[in-house]
Amino acid sequence: MKALHVVGARPNFMKAAPVYRAMAKSGHEQTLVHTGQHYDTLMSDIFFEALEIPPPDESLNVGSGSHAQQTAAIMSRFEPVLLARRPDIVLVYGDVNSTVAAALVCTKLGVPLGHVEAGLRSFDRTMPEEINRLLTDQLADMLFTPSSDGNENLAREGIAKEKIFLVGNVMIDTLIRFLPKAEEIFPKLQEELSLDHYGLVTLHRPSNVDDEATFLPMLKALSELSCELPLVFPVHPRTSQRWAAELGQAGPGLRVIDPLGYLEFLALQQRASVVITDSGGIQEETTYLGTPCFTLRENTERPITITHGTNLLIGRDWEKLRKGFHAALNGSRGRKEPPPLWDGKAAERIAAILTQPIQ
Ligand code: UD1
Numbered sequence: 001m002k003a004l005h006v007v008g009a010r011p012n013f014m015k016a017a018p019v020y021r022a023m024a025k026s027g028h029e030q031t032l033v034h035t036g037q038h039y040d041t042l043m044s045d046i047f048f049e050a051l052e053i054p055p056p057d058e059s060l061n062v063g064s065g066s067h068a069q070q071t072a073a074i075m076s077r078f079e080p081v082l083l084a085r086r087p088d089i090v091l092v093y094g095d096v097n098s099t100v101a102a103a104l105v106c107t108k109l110g111v112p113l114g115h116v117e118a119g120l121r122s123f124d125r126t127m128p129e130e131i132n133r134l135l136t137d138q139l140a141d142m143l144f145t146p147s148s149d150g151n152e153n154l155a156r157e158g159i160a161k162e163k164i165f166l167v168g169n170v171m172i173d174t175l176i177r178f179l180p181k182a183e184e185i186f187p188k189l190q191e192e193l194s195l196d197h198y199g200l201v202t203l204h205r206p207s208n209v210d211d212e213a214t215f216l217p218m219l220k221a222l223s224e225l226s227c228e229l230p231l232v233f234p235v236h237p238r239t240s241q242r243w244a245a246e247l248g249q250a251g252p253g254l255r256v257i258d259p260l261g262y263l264e265f266l267a268l269q270q271r272a273s274v275v276i277t278d279s280g281g282i283q284e285e286t287t288y289l290g291t292p293c294f295t296l297r298e299n300t301e302r303p304i305t306i307t308h309g310t311n312l313l314i315g316r317d318w319e320k321l322r323k324g325f326h327a328a329l330n331g332s333r334g335r336k337e338p339p340p341l342w343d344g345k346a347a348e349r350i351a352a353i354l355t356q357p358i359q
Contacts, residue, residue, distance in 0.1 A: 001028050001354060004087035008035035008062075008074070008098025011171075011281050013047040014262060015093040015116055018173035018347035020053060026351045031085050035074045035098040036061040040237060042259040050262040051174065058085075067097060067128060074101035082109055089114055089354065092136060093170075095129035095280075095301075100136050107139045116170055116350065118143035119150025120280075122301040126207070129280070133301070144350050146170070146284075147304045147339055167349040168341030171281055172288050175266065176344035182266040189267055193255065199229050199325075200272040201254075204236035208278050208296055214316070215243060218296065219250055221318040222276065225325055226253025229273060234260045274328045276321070283311050288342060290335035292328035294321055304339050 003023055007016045016032075023030055034056035038044045048055060060077040062070060074097065082090070082105055090106045091114045092099045099115075106113040115136050122130050137143055137154060145151050146169040154164050189195075201222060209215050222231060232255045235247065247256045260268070266285070269275060275286050275293045283305040286293035293311045305311035314321045 001089065002031070002085075002087040003028050003354065004031040004033060004082070004085055004090045006033045006035065006078070006090060006092050006098060006102040007056075008037035009094075009096040010038050010043050010047065011279075012093045012096060012098065013044070013051055013053065014174040014281070015170045016091070017051040017053050018170050018177065019091060019093075019116060019350055022347040022351035023354065026355055028351070028354065031058070031087065032056045033058045033060065033078065033081060033102075035078070035101070036063055037070060037074070037096060037098045039063055040259075042261075043237065046261045051178075070097050071101045074098055075105050078102055078105045079109070082106065082111060087111065089142070091116055092140075093117060095120070095132045095136070097128070097132065100132040103136045103139045112141045113139060114142040114144060114350075114354070115140035116144045117146055118164070119145040119152075119154045120301040121153045122299045124299050128206070130301070142353070144170075144346075144353075146346070147302075147341070149303055165349070165353055166341065167353070168343060168346035169284060169339075170346045170350070171284060172338070172342040173344050173347050174262075175285055175288055178263060178266060179270070182263045182270065185263055186267040186271060189264055190271075193232065193257075195230065195232070197229060197273050198255075198268075199225070199231045199274040199276060200268050201231050201233040201275075202236065202277045202279050202282060203233075203296065204238050205278040205297065206238075209236075209239045209242060216246065217316070217318070219243070219246060221321060223251045223254055225276075225322070226251060226255075229253075229325075229329065230255055231276070232257065232268060232272075234258065234265065274325055276325075286310055288335075288338050290333055292324070292331075292333060294324055296321075308336065308339060 005016050058081050062073040089112045092102050093116045143164045144167045230253050234257050270289050278296045283302050287305045287308050287310045294314050298315045312324050
């Protein structure tokens with residue numbers, strides 16, 4: 001079969017990598033298209049190297065813009081590529097603008113579409129990702145879900161059962177594969193950053209970082225906590241562009257650094273005493289690693305991370321964050337059995353399913 005993978009933004013790369021690898025092993029012909037939604041070396045190129053993905057066959061170079069501009073640019077640049085390549089299936093990943101844009105083009109041209117990481121729902125339509133998830137799942141012919149809550153959500157939305165495949169979490173495939181390498185580089189990283197005990201912070205959601213009234217109290221709460229435990233904060237370009245001056249004055253405990261590569265971030269996540277984030281993927285990675293995670297959002301599309309016991313939704317309740325933070329520092333921790341099918345084999349399951357003829 002001829003498969004075409006579309007990636008565009010940082011969180012896509014670790015999801016596509018194991019699927020590409022598993023499909024190569026099964027002998028499928030493959031094309032990799034990079035939309036260019038993320039383009040900085042630290043947001044894109046270094047992930048291709050670390051995750052051992054071949055360079056893209058096609059680069060659409062769309063860059064940044066409003067949601068409408070970005071989605072439209074991806075659609076108009078992807079259409080001729082799809083017409084020229086004529087794959088048997090297109091695989092899209094996660095919930096970014098590149099995902100929904102490519103999905104629309106496929107559906108209009110009648111090219112079968114597979115969505116990897118289907119079915120997740122935050123039930124919050126103010127999040128751009130929720131709209132991307134809802135639409136992509138409506139359009140997809142094959143929906144690969146990471147956990148059973150995804151299947152329930154899709155059934156509720158009327159998606160035919162035959163299209164849904166519970167395969168497990170492909171991002172955890174990547175984590176399992178690269179954890180030994182991450183552990184190897186940890187001592188060097190620890191020395192470079194002069195770290196002993198530390199916490200790790202990431203923030204990039206528009207709802208957190210775009211407005212002063214939200215971001216500044218958040219930064220203040222983090223600065224206070226960083227007096228008790230140094231907090232390493234690799235800053236997403238969206239956040240650093242907006243808040244360079246404020247981040248510079250946040251106090252010595254908050255260690256503001258450039259975005260990190262995959263192995264470096266994984267190494268820091270595993271050894272961190274706590275992680276504070278608004279990312280979706282990091283909620284899952286900390287669940288697998290058993291690292292206490294505090295999510296600065298009101299909701300999550302990954303409820304399994306909450307029921308598993310590693311993740312706590314904080315919203316903007318700084319007292320709740322302080323209490324949880326202290327409890328995590330004083331409590332014992334250990335890795336529990338991961339959620340079902342988070343076993344490093346999700347991508348193999350996808351490749352096996354795609355080896356069957358498409359209905
Ligand atoms: C996007 C995804 C989000 C995902 C995140 C991971 C959508 C709607 N959002 O958000 O779901 O969690 O990626 O990082 O698809 N920029 C750079 N260099 C880059 C990329 C972006 O400087 O390589 C800056 C630009 O100013 C850009 C801004 O970051 O306008 C936002 O980038 P964009 O791709 O629109 O959204 P993200 O916030 O990265």
